Amino acid sequence: MSIQKPKGTQDLLPGEIEKWQYIESKARELCLRFNYREIRTPIFEHTELFKRGVGETTDIVEKEMYTFLDKGDRSISLRPEGTAGVVRSYVENKLYGEPDISKLYYIGPMFRYEQPQAGRYRQFHQFGIEAFGSVDPGLDAEVIALGFTFYKELGLKDVTVEINSVGNPAVREVYREHVQRFFAPVKDQLCKDCQSRYDRNPMRILDCKIDQKYCEGAPTILEHLDEECSAHFQAVQDHLQAMDIPFRINPRLVRGLDYYTHTAFEYKAAGIGAIDTIGGGGRYNGLVGQVGGSDQPGVGLGLGIERILLVLQAQGIDIPAAKPLDVYVIGLGDAAEKECVRLLQSLRLAGLAAEKDYLGRKIKAKMKSADRYHATYVAILGDDELARGEITVKTMATGEQETLPLSSFVQTLQSRIRS
RNA sequence: GCGGUCGUGGCGAAGUGGCUAACGCAUCGGAUUGUGGCUCCGACAUUCGAGGGUUCAAUUCCCUUCGAUCGCCCCA
Structure with missing residues (x-):
């Protein structure tokens, strides 16, 4: 082990x-x-x-x-x-x-x-x-x-x-003696723990679950203040x-x-x-x-x-959970993948929580991963979209997809998340 | 320091002195060559906390040890 x-x-x-x-x-x-x-x-x-x-x-x-x-x-x-x-x-x-x-x-x-x-x-x-x-x-x-x-x-x-x-301390010393005097007659009948408490900390006997029957009428410290x-x-x-x-x-x-x-x-x-x-x-x-x-x-x-x-x-009380991921970025193709690295950093610098895949997985697996992170948006960029200067954005909650201009993409998401 | 219960894959959990260690969840791959949550198919423990003993044979029986958990003392 x-x-x-x-x-x-x-x-x-x-x-x-x-x-x-x-x-x-x-x-x-x-x-x-x-x-x-x-x-x-x-x-x-x-x-x-x-x-x-x-x-x-x-x-x-x-x-x-x-x-x-x-x-x-x-x-x-x-x-x-x-x-x-x-x-x-x-x-x-x-x-x-x-x-x-x-x-x-x-x-x-x-x-x-x-x-x-x-x-x-x-x-x-x-x-x-x-x-x-x-x-x-x-x-x-x-x-x-x-x-x-x-x-x-x-x-x-x-x-x-x-x-x-x-x-x-003075009050406690006097009270301690009172407690010892009170329990002295029954000391032998107290439980094992209380017998040792008798000398070490007699006040604790009053708290004992076993010896409650001997505690009735015991002096309280409040009477001795x-x-x-x-x-x-x-x-x-x-x-x-x-x-x-x-x-x-x-x-x-x-x-x-x-x-x-x-x-x-x-x-x-x-x-x-x-x-x-x-x-x-x-x-x-x-x-x-x-x-x-x-x-x-x-x-x-x-x-x-x-x-x-x-x-x-x-008590079944929930504590506010962690914030979900704002954007999960998926790049398809070498050029798009490279552009995504740049996008990811821009998103993060813009204050958004963003992530990408690092396991070389296929799009289906990347989508599953985005889902597990509870990503609000998934941004998908393929080589064809890159060539057109566009990016596909999917809103995970509704499944709706839209095409946004790549140049203003980061700003657009930033303003949506903030509102 | 003392006592009870427990220890099987990432998680939950069945099991028995011998035959490939059930099953569920999760994960990964595929059905669906650029799309999650549903469905179906497939993969996934040379190993049963560790060490030792008994036995032809141990995850299963015994001992030791470590850990978890609950309780006592005490405390947050």
Whole structure:
């Protein structure tokens, strides 16, 4: 067997790639309206950045990173998510020194070493945004609104927004103890996964599908928020309501990255097998400081492109198809063939999508080829027509044919296609 | 990291321990010597993911491996 693509990666071929281009152009256009500007950071970074940024004890850093030593013995990792790199760049380029807050977006591949399944790949793609420099809860709401609007304008149906507050580190520490105390009496009866969650991340027990019966009456983090956290959370909700963004409060929502403070949110939709989260994000007020910058607050989101595609497919939503070919040029005879080469270039310079045959096929096969390309027109030039200074043009949709003067042929087609 | 299912031409798909590996789609050629979409005729897998084993004989049975797919953990 010849070499195959690495597990969990995919080739995006013509026919499929148009969907990606559409989604990406939609993202750029939306960011323009929300006043976010693109940033491109390296696909690999020093491993240390992700350890500090994403969190040493997260699954992502503990077992999912593509890490290697480069020839200078530096530990390098392929980025498993987008925020850490953007934060690093924000700090390194001193964007915090600019008069306005920084509103940035990115689109690109992320890498995690995991077992692939429906909606999960080792190389996957995210569209994400990050906004630095403000603690205004209105900015949290704007970020949530941008994601929701994106899904909506792409045509996704039944996308739900779930929000929660994960408080600040002090609140979370107190809450964590409450949860452990709550589950302590039944710890031995919890499922295997939850027994390990008990020490690592007790909040996750609340999300367990098996142990729901033990979760009844469990304390929620919302009950433990301090005054500042409560006020922030309430203000985010007020802003969302003002923007008519529907949302549901999910007090059990916990995200897998350590850096979140205050607002955490997820977008969910059915149709990707066992997975229902299609995007998520939150506020991260301590992260910039942890990465080594002046302690600027931030809030952001990341949306999975593959997951959007899967939901679109499940919901039977079509994405605008590629443009058909304008003209297919057929030359018959040596002199005509040569003239066609000139015509083809003229058509292309005139802004039309044009093609010819390169397989030396007969006219019948060339016509079939033109048909496969969904050509609007087929231009046929034989030696006799060339001698008369004419060219035959067939409109494929109707089958009608006409004879046009060769001298003005390119201009004629150009004006027809444009109108 | 763990578990289920699967792996036959470009694609979809039947099949069996032995006789030329069905069929459909697509493609190419012809009927139609300068014209597509319909119809008819013809062509198209020294080979059944890879490697090894059992056997007189393996695409079929066994082992290993790679991959796909779905699920668990976790996540986009």
